[in-house]
Structures are given as structure tokens and as C-alpha cells.
Amino acid sequence: MIEVRNLTKVFTSGFLKKTRIVAVDNVSFKLYDKAPTILTLAGESGSGKTTIAKLILGFIKPTKGEVLYKGKNIWKMSNAEWKEYRKNVQAVFQDPYSSFNPLKKIDDVLWTPIKKFKITQSKDEALELINKSLEAVGLRPNEVLGKYPHELSGGQRQRLMLARAFLIKPSLIVADEPVSMIDASLRANILNLMLDLKRKLGVSFIYITHDLSTAHYVSDQIIILYRGSIMEMGAADKVIYSPKHPYTKILIESIPVPDPSRRWRKKIVIPETRLEQIKSSGCKFYNRCPVKTAKCITPPPLIKIEENHWVACHRYS
Amino acid sequence: MYFIFFVIIILLKVFKADFLIFLEAGGIKGLPHDDTLLYVQELKAYYKTPNGLVKAVDNVSFTVRRNEIFGIAGESGCGKSTLAMAILRLLKPPGFINGGKVLFKGKNLLKLSPKELREIRWKSLSYIPQSSMNALNPVLRIKDQFIDMFKEHGIKKEEKEYEEMIKELLINVGLAPEVMNMYPHELSGGMRQRTIIAMAIALRPELIIADEPTTALDVVIQRGIIQLLSEIRRKYNIAIILITHDMAVHAELADRIGIMYAGKIVEIGSTYEIFKKPLHPYTDALINSIPILGVKKTLKGIKGLPPDLKNPPPGCRFHPRCPMAMEICKLQEPPLISINNRKVACFLYR
Numbered sequence: 001m002i003e004v005r006n007l008t009k010v011f012t013s014g015f016l017k018k019t020r021i022v023a024v025d026n027v028s029f030k031l032y033d034k035a036p037t038i039l040t041l042a043g044e045s046g047s048g049k050t051t052i053a054k055l056i057l058g059f060i061k062p063t064k065g066e067v068l069y070k071g072k073n074i075w076k077m078s079n080a081e082w083k084e085y086r087k088n089v090q091a092v093f094q095d096p097y098s099s100f101n102p103l104k105k106i107d108d109v110l111w112t113p114i115k116k117f118k119i120t121q122s123k124d125e126a127l128e129l130i131n132k133s134l135e136a137v138g139l140r141p142n143e144v145l146g147k148y149p150h151e152l153s154g155g156q157r158q159r160l161m162l163a164r165a166f167l168i169k170p171s172l173i174v175a176d177e178p179v180s181m182i183d184a185s186l187r188a189n190i191l192n193l194m195l196d197l198k199r200k201l202g203v204s205f206i207y208i209t210h211d212l213s214t215a216h217y218v219s220d221q222i223i224i225l226y227r228g229s230i231m232e233m234g235a236a237d238k239v240i241y242s243p244k245h246p247y248t249k250i251l252i253e254s255i256p257v258p259d260p261s262r263r264w265r266k267k268i269v270i271p272e273t274r275l276e277q278i279k280s281s282g283c284k285f286y287n288r289c290p291v292k293t294a295k296c297i298t299p300p301p302l303i304k305i306e307e308n309h310w311v312a313c314h315r316y317s
Numbered sequence: 318m319y320f321i322f323f324v325i326i327i328l329l330k331v332f333k334a335d336f337l338i339f340l341e342a343g344g345i346k347g348l349p350h351d352d353t354l355l356y357v358q359e360l361k362a363y364y365k366t367p368n369g370l371v372k373a374v375d376n377v378s379f380t381v382r383r384n385e386i387f388g389i390a391g392e393s394g395c396g397k398s399t400l401a402m403a404i405l406r407l408l409k410p411p412g413f414i415n416g417g418k419v420l421f422k423g424k425n426l427l428k429l430s431p432k433e434l435r436e437i438r439w440k441s442l443s444y445i446p447q448s449s450m451n452a453l454n455p456v457l458r459i460k461d462q463f464i465d466m467f468k469e470h471g472i473k474k475e476e477k478e479y480e481e482m483i484k485e486l487l488i489n490v491g492l493a494p495e496v497m498n499m500y501p502h503e504l505s506g507g508m509r510q511r512t513i514i515a516m517a518i519a520l521r522p523e524l525i526i527a528d529e530p531t532t533a534l535d536v537v538i539q540r541g542i543i544q545l546l547s548e549i550r551r552k553y554n555i556a557i558i559l560i561t562h563d564m565a566v567h568a569e570l571a572d573r574i575g576i577m578y579a580g581k582i583v584e585i586g587s588t589y590e591i592f593k594k595p596l597h598p599y600t601d602a603l604i605n606s607i608p609i610l611g612v613k614k615t616l617k618g619i620k621g622l623p624p625d626l627k628n629p630p631p632g633c634r635f636h637p638r639c640p641m642a643m644e645i646c647k648l649q650e651p652p653l654i655s656i657n658n659r660k661v662a663c664f665l666y667r
Contacts, residue, residue, distance in 0.1 A: 184562070
């Protein structure tokens with residue numbers, strides 16, 4: 001459905017654009033439309049995961065590479081195709097507050113797409129659809145309709161964004177940290193809602209998160225990003241249960257387990273590096289890697305090590 | 318001989334759960350304890366708003382013992398940060414303390430004069446704030462921020478001696494000594510957090526209140542900070558009140574945990590008991606809503622939303638969301654009662 005090919009985004013700043021920050025560096029992956037899939041882009045801050053989301057949604061133009069939807073480059077689409085793309089690919093953002101117009105009522109968020117994409121024939125039908133989609137995400141219509149965004153809680157706003165996505169019935173939802181600002185008890189509900197949308201309506205997701213526990217809970221595929229490059233990619237169970245890249249291993253070992261009988265036994269020390277210390281050539285993880293060798297000063301290619309499992313590390317080449 | 322030894326080890330492994338509870342229980346017996354460091358008694362901290370009084374901390378009581386990590390868990394808006402501010406007397410208007418006592422080594426912090434309070438802060442009681450990113454002065458070098466704090470507490474020394482002290486502190490929290498000559502903006506988030514921890518332990522306090530010390534850090538950096546907190550507790554015999562919404566961090570660090578819901582403490586128990594045998598339905602629901610990496614189970618969320626503290630529901634504040642709610646829960650507020658060295662506020666355990 002979506003294919004990302006050699007995607008690169010460089011941000012420049014300063015006089016004569018001297019400061020270059022490579023946010024996304026030669027990233028390629030595919031999301032098939034054979035079966036609805038939840039694909040996770042996981043990484044720490046600065047890994048480029050949000051930039052990839054923005055590139056897929058067409059908010060920013062890639063420096064190099066392309067985003068293909070059903071084989072077509074999204075930047076070379078006709079107006080009609082672009083409109084179709086915007087209908088089929090919806091976004092849910094990290095901070096649901098900034099995605100609403102504070103001066104307009106909640107109803108507006110739901111009416112706009114109905115009008116714009118001409119989803120329903122009559123007003124009654126539209127109202128019914130609005131009620132149905134609000135109920136689908138666990139909101140009571142009489143509790144939210146007619147209110148302003150600031151009158152809702154963070155969790156309610158987040159669900160409202162999902163309700164809006166539900167109403168348009170897209171084939172793909174790009175969700176950027178949709179649960180990071182939500183408490184555990186509500187977070188579980190939203191994650192279950194994502195799974196429901198996938199199973200019952202066949203919606204695929206690109207789920208962007210820093211949290212591997214929730215990623216493993218919902219996803220079929222996981223991509224581990226570090227400083228703009230893919231470190232490891234594959235079936236969620238393979239990446240989580242048998243991680244191959246040293247970075248993935250450290251990441252998984254660093255996640256505290258909510259179980260006091262499984263406390264950490266040993267201490268691990270991983271050097272911290274600041275952005276400017278990253279060398280542009282070679283493996284991105286070089287500075288922090290506990291098992292680096294002389295080979296690692298050249299960039300490792302992404303190698304397929306088994307069915308549906310790729311890793312970018314010289315130890316497997 | 319070896320065989321018997323072997324059997325004992327196997328038995329210990331099998332009964333580890335109960336064995337651990339047995340150990341925990343041994344330390345609790347009969348409160349208030351001799352080694353009580355902090356005793357918070359019926360503390361009330363409210364906010365005045367145009368729409369009414371928000372009872373963010375309502376009748377909260379608990380004790381913290383010497384050298385223990387006491388976790389305070391709960392979701393956003395449950396009053397855990399207000400509780401920290403009230404104990405430290407840093408609550409700013411419209412917030413105010415509406416009664417209760419905070420006994421620190423027997424002295425009521427709420428009755429101290431500003432001068433007495435200043436002497437206690439940093440020296441016996443220090444604080445790691447929620448947004449430690451902003452807690453450092455951006456125009457002062459790290460070294461000067463330490464020196465200011467030393468001077469404030471009457472430690473007068475030569476520049477060289479100060480530098481020696483700072484160097485040792487920085488090394489103890491895993492930072493390079495050169496950090497002292499840097500400005501806060503030159504440090505990464507994790508390094509700033511370590512600097513704050515170095516300042517918090519500089520004057521060898523007996524209690525540190527840490528408010529979300531690991532939130533907003535990347536997981537790998539977070540692990541470093543969790544390890545560091547555990548180390549300084551052991552090394553300097555410090556007690557820590559660890560406030561975080563992240564139950565996994567509590568599981569890793571805390572000795573005992575108090576669970577807060579809508580301004581009240583609903584349960585207090587050892588970390589092991591809280592996770593393995595929760596008593597309060599809210600604690601149980603909270604534990605069951607967190608995913609464990611590598612364990613595939615269906616998560617159960619909690620239906621409904623946390624109450625509006627301006628107008629909390631009558632009776633037990635959790636009853637509208639509680640799967641076990643009874644008639645009495647809507648009418649009366651459950652008191653915090655003791656059951657086998659644990660505490661719970663729920664009518665299921667009358």
C-alpha cells in the first residue's frame with residue numbers, strides 16, 4: 001500500500017544553510033495491503049520517527065527518495081489522486097490539543113471531513129454517522145458535541161481524533177505517539193481500540209512511538225530507528241523476542257518491567273552522546289556500541305537474516 | 318548434606334513469593350516505627366478556583382522510614398505532585414494547605430519559620446523537581462550553581478576546595494568533572510538530570526523527594542537514572558519519596574508504594590504486595606492496564622474518566638468506575654484501614 005524508498009530528509013539552518021541535520025537517512029520499507037497491518041516506527045527522541053510520519057503524510061518534501069502510495073509518488077499525483085490519498089490516509093497526532101481550532105466547536109472537526117469528502121447523502125445520515133463513530137471510540141455523543149476543545153480531557157481529545165479518522169474510514173491511519181500523553185488506564189482502551197479498528201474495519205496503522213511495550217502489544221511489524229536510520233526491522237515477535245542489533249538489545253534491556261520479582265540484576269553503562277558528536281559516516285550507533293569493531297566505521301547495510309527480519313549491523317554481514 | 322542444601326534452595330525458589338512477603342512483613346510491625354523519618358498526618362492541600370475548591374490532596378497520611386524508597390503512584394491529576402509541593406512547603410497560590418501535619422524527624426515542617434525551613438532544605442531534605450530541564454539557572458556555570466548552594470548553607474571554602482567537592486559529586490553521579498565548567502544548555506537531558514541529583518545529594522540529606530525523575534528521558538538514559546537513584550540510596554543512606562505515574566519505575570525501585578486516586582491514598586503496601594496481590598480494585602485495574610514487554614495478555618483499561626476534583630462523587634471516589642462497587646460505596650467514604658501491615662481504603666475489606 002505504502003512504500004518508502006531511500007527516503008532522506010536534511011534540515012538546514014543558519015547563515016548560508018551551514019548547519020545540516022540529517023533527520024531521516026536513506027530509509028526504505030513497505031507496508032502491504034494484503035491484510036490490515038499495524039506497523040510500528042519505534043525510536044528515541046531524535047530518531048526521525050516523526051519526520052518520517054510528516055513525509056508520508058506529505059506535510060514536508062523529502063530531500064531525496066520517494067513515498068509511493070499504490071505505486072504512485074505522492075508528490076507527482078494529480079489533484080484528484082491527491083484528494084483520494086488525503087481521504088485514505090488519516091493522521092492522529094501526539095498532542096491532540098494543537099490539532100483542534102480552539103475557537104470552533106468539536107462538531108466542526110467531524111462535519112468538515114463529511115462535507116469535504118462528501119461521505120454522506122443527507123444530514124440525518126451524517127448525524128447518525130457522527131454518533132456511531134463517537135460511540136465506536138467510547139465517547140458519549142451528548143458529552144462531547146457542542147463543546148469546545150478545551151472543555152475535553154486529553155484522553156477525550158485523543159479519542160475524538162480517532163473518531164474523526166473512523167468516520168472517514170481510511171485504509172491507513174498514521175498515529176504519532178497517540179497514547180504518550182494518556183494515563184495507563186485510558187491508554188489500554190485506546191490501544192484496544194486500534195486493534196478493534198484493524199480487526200473489524202480492516203484499517204492499517206503506522207504507529208509511531210518511543211514505547212516498545214505498547215508497540216509490541218499492538219503491532220505486527222516493528223522498525224527500530226536510531227538517528228534517522230533503520231537498525232532493525234521485522235515481525236514484532238522476532239524483533240522483541242530475538243533482537244539482533246546491539247541497539248535493539250540495549251533498548252529492550254533498558255525497559256523497566258512492571259514486575260518487582262523481575263528487577264534488574266546487573267548494572268549496565270551506556271555512554272551518552274550529544275547530537276554533534278555523531279559522525280556522519282559509519283554506523284550511527286558506533287559511539288555507544290558495546291561490541292563495535294574496526295569494520296563499523298563504514299555504514300552497515302540492512303541485511304535479511306531470516307524470513308521477515310532485517311538488521312543493519314556488520315556482525316551479521 | 319549437599320542434597321539437603323539443594324532441597325532448601327529449591328524450596329526457597331518455589332516459595333519465593335511468600336518468603337519475600339514474610340521478609341517485608343518482618344520489617345513493618347506496628348506503626349509508627351522507631352525509624353520513621355517522615356510522618357505525614359491528615360494533610361490537606363487545596364486550590365482556590367473561581368468555580369470552587371479543588372481538593373487535590375485530601376486527608377493524606379503515610380510514613381516514610383529511614384533509607385527506604387517510598388513510591389507514590391497514581392495517574393495525572395490525582396494530586397501526587399501537589400502532595401510533594403505541600404510537604405516541601407513550595408505550594409504556591411492559589412494552592413494552600415488546609416490542615417494536617419508534616420512531621421520530619423518529629424518537627425512539623427508546616428510550622429517552621431522561613432529561616433528554619435531554609436536550613437533544612439538541601440541539608441536534610443532535598444528535591445528533584447519534575448522539570449529538572451528548567452531547574453538549573455541557564456546563565457550560571459554548573460560549578461557556580463553548586464558554590465551558591467554551599468555558601469547558602471555556610472560552607473565557606475577556597476575555590477580549589479569547592480572544585481574538589483564538586484568534582485567528587487559529579488563523578489559519583491557518573492558525570493565527567495569537566496561538566497562543572499559548562500552551562501546547562503550544553504548538557505543533554507540525562508546529564509542535566511544527573512547534575513540535579515548531584516546537587517540534591519551534595520549536603521548529604523536524609524530525604525529526597527523526586528517528582529517524576531525519569532519521565533521525558535529516553536529509555537536507555539532512564540535506566541541510567543534509575544540505577545543511579547538506587548545507588549545513592551545505598552551509598553548515602555538516603556530515603557527517597559519517588560513520585561511517578563510509571564508503575565514499571567516503581568517496580569524497579571520502590572520498597573513500598575502508596576497508590577493515590579483523586580486526592581486520596583487508596584492503598585499502601587510493599588511493592589511486591591501491590592503488584593502481586595493488590596487489594597483495592599483501583600490498584601488491581603491499574604496493574605492490569607500496563608503492558609509488559611514480552612508478555613502477551615489482553616490489557617484491561619478502566620471504564621470512564623477520573624473525577625473532577627471540584628466536584629468529586631460522594632462516597633468512595635472510585636465507585637463510578639469500580640467493577641466491585643456496592644450500595645455503601647456511593648454513600649460513605651471508606652476509611653484507610655490496616656490489614657496485616659498493609660493499608661487499604663475499601664469497603665470490601667471491612
